[in-house]
Amino acid sequence: MEAKLQLTNRNGSVIYFPGIFAPSQDYFNRLKTACCWQTEKVQVFGKWHKLRRQTAWYGTADYRYSGQLKTAQPWLSVLLEIKAQVEELTNESYQGVLLNYYPDGLTAIGWHADDERDLVPNAAIASVSFGATRRFDLRHFDGEQLSVNLEDGSVLIMAGELQQYWKHQVPVQRKIKEPRINLTFRVMT
Numbered sequence: 001m002e003a004k005l006q007l008t009n010r011n012g013s014v015i016y017f018p019g020i021f022a023p024s025q026d027y028f029n030r031l032k033t034a035c036c037w038q039t040e041k042v043q044v045f046g047k048w049h050k051l052r053r054q055t056a057w058y059g060t061a062d063y064r065y066s067g068q069l070k071t072a073q074p075w076l077s078v079l080l081e082i083k084a085q086v087e088e089l090t091n092e093s094y095q096g097v098l099l100n101y102y103p104d105g106l107t108a109i110g111w112h113a114d115d116e117r118d119l120v121p122n123a124a125i126a127s128v129s130f131g132a133t134r135r136f137d138l139r140h141f142d143g144e145q146l147s148v149n150l151e152d153g154s155v156l157i158m159a160g161e162l163q164q165y166w167k168h169q170v171p172v173q174r175k176i177k178e179p180r181i182n183l184t185f186r187v188m189t
């Protein structure tokens with residue numbers, strides 16, 4: 001059994017597994033090279049703005065989120081390799097993965113819940129991290145906050161009713177100059 005840390009079990013569960021993938025597997029560079037990255041945009045008062053964060057969506061189902069339609073690109077072998085290990089660890093099967101590329105610590109993702117209607121409600125979301133360690137914050141609607149550092153090769157599982165009661169973010173960390181890739185494997189309707 002792998003080492004694991006249960007961060008909360010209140011209104012959903014969050015479990016952290018460090019060191020699931022070894023640095024020698026070189027997934028950061030393989031994903032950086034193989035994936036078709038797109039600069040993320042957000043619409044504010046009708047105007048589109050480019051973000052520093054880049055994303056990619058792979059799998060067998062299209063995904064609508066924050067006003068955009070992400071057309072699924074077919075699975076890559078490197079993604080299937082990672083998916084197989086994550087499915088074994090979490091006892092779940094995933095139809096899609098959202099990848100986020102953070103070039104440095106100035107790149108962040110704001111408070112949100114992963115509750116889009118294309119996702120099966122309350123199904124597990126498995127979040128895999130490569131590269132720079134970044135802080136991951138969770139905030140319950142009643143104000144309780146939790147944080148965990150997501151290290152290279154780790155897997156974080158969010159499950160149950162979590163997305164209905166908690167939001168999460170990856171905040172700006174100015175001192176971090178190194179890039180990071182995160183993959184969130186999702187169960188789609």
Ligand SMILES: O=C(O)CCC(=O)C(=O)O
Binds near residue numbers: 098100109150168170
């Ligand atoms: O980069 C992370 O650790 C989280 C990404 C995330 O929350 C998302 O893609 O919905």
Ligand SMILES: [Fe+2]
Binds near residue numbers: 112113114168
């Ligand atoms: Fe998220």
